[in-house]
Amino acid sequence: MKVTLTVNGTEHAVEVPANTLLVDLIRVNLQLTGTHVGCDTTQCGACTVHLDGRAVKACSMLAAQAEGAHVTTIEGIGDPENLHPMQAAFREHHALQCGFCTPGMIMQAIDLIDNNDGLDSQTIREGLEGNICRCTGYHNIVRAIESVANAS
């Protein structure tokens, strides 16, 4: 079937089998490999992207469900010369080690900032409930998000 959607500002019409997951459309068809797959039970959040401005787990929805939607992936928020403040904060606070959870964490973190006022460390921790990082112990991830929350 054909799915038409806008990803990182560019419209795509992609021919995929009907059972294709959104994350596979992103990774395989569009070759945007910054969005990762870490589990098969919607637990890890490595696949988090924005769908019409809200964070979703791209492994647990069909590509067809994104018909007509605006999707933003990690590649769409900034690049090495022009980092998104959340990307810069993750680097500044050493909020990543292996980097595998990082794109999902950053997308989730941006969602938290965009949709909450007055984030404190406890609400940040609760807001990261759906994202697992096995490397950092979260300490520095919380610091990074706090720093962006405090600056905005």
Place this chain on the structure above:
Amino acid sequence: MSEALEDTGETGIGAPVRRREDLRFITGNGNYTDDLNQPGQLYAVFCRSPYPRARIDGIDCDDALAVPGVVAVYTGQQMVDDGIGDLPCGWMVKSKDGADMLSSPHPPMAATVANYVGEPYALVVAESLQAAKQGAESVYADFTELHVVVDLATATASDEIYEGIPNNLAYTWALGDEDATRMAFAKAAHVTTMDLTNNRLIPNAIEPRACLGMFESATGDYTLYTTSQNPGLERLVLSAFVQVAPEHKLRIVAPDVGGGFGSKIFIYAEETAVIWAAAKANRPIKWVAERSESFLADAHGRDHITHAELAMDEMGRFTGLKVQTTANLGAYLSTFGSSVPTYLYGTLLAGQYKTPNIYVEVQGAYTNTAPVDAYRGAGRPEATYVVERIVEQAARELGKDPADLRRMNMIQPEEFPYETPVALVYDTGNYEASLDKALDIIDYAGFEARRAAAAEQGKRRGIGFACYIEACGLAPSKLAIELGAGVGLYESGEIRVNPTGSVSVFTGSHSHGQGHETTFAQVVSDKLGINYDDIDIIHGDTGRMDFGLGTYGSRSLAVGGSALVAAADKLIEKGKKIAAHMMQATPEQVTFEDGQFTLQDSNQSMSIQEVAFASYVPADYPEDLEPGFAEKAFYDPNNFTYPAGTHIAEVEVDIETGVVSLEDFVAVDDFGHIINPLIVHGQVHGGVAQGAGQAIMEHGIYDEYGQLQTGSMMDYTMPRADDLPDFKVDTTVTPCTHNPLGVKGCGEAGAIGSPAAIMNAITHALGIKDISMPATPEKVWRAIGGNS
């Protein structure tokens, strides 16, 4: 952010440089194995045994081959028929009677018998992942179920799994003086006894294992991209032992790897089968594990049952320690599976203390479960758990403050080098310094007030200690090989100063989150006085680097970093000859500092870049010297390094629900000199989180039939952000005495100290002797008298 971690723009040793690798990771430009593809690639899906032990009487592939898109089905028996060897265990451990350990046969894929649930026995390759999955579902194996051994406690009394391996025992290994220890107990004024379990863990690096294998029939070249912590070792094993391809024709690339924690050290069935099948199919083949496969088929960690006794004199001085452990090896000896519960465990049982007599006996038992091998800490968390739990319990029994009892038994700074009764020589340390600092940070004196405040909220608060020691950078090669290691324990490093003065550094270490591209560049920049930004660190590709052993056991900086220092020293020596020639002097008259070769007592000097250029354009050049400015070194340490420190946990237990909350955690570690404190703190945070997971959440559970009950992230609980507090991390420094950087290693300490500290805190809060890890709400609730 504390002042010490602020970015000052400095890039030398000790500076908290922001990591250069981050730029690609935070922008989605990392290159993980699953991000790579080859034109014409096939997709592999493995058929895995649904039974914990079953004979394979036949495999019917007809239906699978009829699935559109399926190209081939390859079986374990075909690998055997092709002469592919067993997956070897890299460490020959001997039983206490001198006999060699008994290894079970371990074909990469099960050929005649499958021995754990999830063991692969065939692989289907197809034009699409979907077709491969459908094909795998259409492979029909004719299994005959056989009796299973699952329970570790009764494994050695069960019918044997393998012919010729009585009592399912790979070995009964012992260390220490049994008679002397027995005598110490006979004279003891007090003996504390504990029965402890160290729960089975499932590593769960967030990137699942994956590989992409290719074969060039025209040249006979094999290339394997794989999620490995040690591509050099992988190439050696796959060529020399498994014989998939000749070593010089096999290139292994471990690109960006999304965490390992030990689980990506080992040589697994899947990449072995994929590279073999790629040659058979003459097409690139890609395999990516689903998380459920990671649970079933990644090597698990820990899984010990231990009885321990600590003897003390009337003052509370430790006089003897006896430890009897049964370690679960799983169904097969994984790459380092034999050494983890022996040499990496028994040797650490002295801890930070002067216990004069220690005897440990370890039974390594086979069960029909996934192989058990090194997981973050590998043997040292298990040792620390025994020592620090029993010491804490002893303090309670003696009515002594647990900090005081530890203090009076600690090895003192002036007593180094200190030879323990379990074969190690600690080179240096100052254990009380870390203890004092940790007590100060946690505000030990204020604990009773915090406890009272918690009680008013209906919570029980407890505090627990772990004064751990560990051993990093396994060494030296000669000794390890004498003790059964199959490979050396050195590391390689090469520094090439290019004609333009930029630098390419090649290391046999591998980074999968540790930040070597940053820290190793800091080291080389510091040693050679070359701009940090002009230095590139290259790792993870056997086609580019020298043979190396990779990254595990917190060895990268202590061994791999030291190799780079040795290579830098050679470069400086050569540079002095070149500079001396050009300045018309002798090399002895030339000194090197901050990137400048200077002629003594003169104002003449040359930069290292000028010297490098002269070496590549050797017009005015020493006659007897080779052109070029590149040097390599293999560094073989002469001892382990011994990081040590004090971890203190404070927990609160909700007595209504049994929920344990980790309220405060202090880690004060002595890692020797630190290259990048930002990264070191991060390593400690991550290790503590994994240790907290072990203490209160994580447990790999097989049911009595051998089925894995915790086979997904919904069943196997790992710490999430709201399960953990902010950590308080600090350091003390006694530099390692035997490597040129004075460094020790920081990757595992967090996971080594924290389980014991947290369990000591929980049992303190509850006023009970023990509760087994993980202290889940249900277990805690029952322990405090909840209805069963």
